[in-house]
Structure formats: C-alpha cells, structure tokens
Amino acid sequence: MSGSTLGPGERTRVRRVVKKARYDEQVIYEILDQARLCHVAALVNGAAVALPTLHFREGRTVFLHGSPSNEVMKAVLREGEAFVTATLYEGLRLARSGFHSSIAFRSVVVVGAAHEVLDESEKLRVLNLFIDRVLPGRAREVRPLSDKEVRLTMVVAVAIDEASAKISSGPTDDDDEDMALSIWSGTVPARLVFESPIPDVDGAMSSGAVEVPTSVRRLLEQQ
Secondary structure, eight states, rough: OOOBOOOOOTTTOOOOOGGGGOBBBBHHHHHHHHOOEEEHHHEEEEEEEEEEEEEEEEETEEEEOOOOTHHHHHOOOOOOOOEEEEEEEEEEEESSSSTOEEEEEEEEEEEEEEOOOOHHHHHHHHHHHHHHHHSSTTTTTTTOOHHHHHHHHHHEEEOOOEEEEEEEEOOOOOOOGGTTSSOOOEEEEOOOOOOOOOOOOOOGGGGGGOOOHHHHHHHHOOO
C-alpha cells in the first residue's frame, strides 16, 4: 500500500458494487472524523458480537473506550486486532424501481492491531480528547476526570493497518427500460440537526443562573 491509500487489503477489499469503493487515505479519515459513533466486532464466547461505541482518530490510530469489564473490548485485546466500522447516513436514493432504491451513505471499515493504553498520562490525554470529540471545547468546561473515573474506563488504540470506504451517492441506477416510466426518481438529502438545549433543573442549575456554555452555543451556530 502506498502512503496515500489504505487498501485494498485482504479483509477490507470491497467486493460488491466495486465502483463505490474508495481506498484514499483522506476520504477514509474524513468519514471516521465525521461519524458520531462506530461499531466494533469481535467473537465473544464463540458468538459474533457488534458493539456501538464512541471513537476518535489521531493520525493512523483510532481510539476506542469502554468499561474494563466490556466483553467485546476484552475479546479485541485478547485477539490483538480490531474490526471497526463507521457509517454516515446521508439520505434516500429513490429509483423508479424498489430494487434500485437505496440510501445515500458513506461508510468505512478498518482492520488493525489493537492494544490497551496503559500509560496514565497518555490515557488521561486521550480521555480528555474523547470529551472534546463528543463536543469540541467541552473538556475545558467540565470538572477534571477523577482517578476513579480514569480507572473505570478502558482505552483501546487501534492501528489503521488497512481500510476501505464505500460511498453511495448521486443519481440512482435505474435500468434503461425504466427510464421512460412516469415515476418520480431522485435523492432526498438528510443531515443530523441539533435542537434547542434543554437545561438540567437540579443543583446549581435550579436557580437558572447558569448560562448555556460556549461549546453548546457554537454547536448550534455551526449547523
């Protein structure tokens, strides 16, 4: 693999509708960075299990986190390798036939060596980055993580050894004989929208004197 591509690899090669496949490093990184969550798959007691979890990417590493008792994460560490997927849902692609109708999406599959982050300072750094991954700027607005909270969280680093993206967008793939049919065909774009924040009413918040933080205001302004 060259420095600008991450595939195709043996386990990430797109074999169905190959025209939708992309192996460009930047395309793959963009999807990983925009996805709000990912799924991690592993064999747990002989059964295939997929777990939704938060993630963030730094260079050619994807960081995952979860409870130290999480069986999927423990299975990943026992195997020393992770299988991670992330998908962005972007709308509907409505063809003149049900067969060719589908959704608009961008997805990524990553396979790579996995290890637990054990160094305390590195682990704390990554956990604070997770907070900002959920909402940029939030780590500066909340109290510092306690030692107990750090102990109760496992951080797993996954090397992006090979990866592929699959992108479904643009005009639908109608059969030639369907083109003359008087049936509406086209795309219906979709995007994630954040609504007005709902404040907590307990503790210091009960007085109504605590303002909506900068991180939340910025989130609403940027959408």
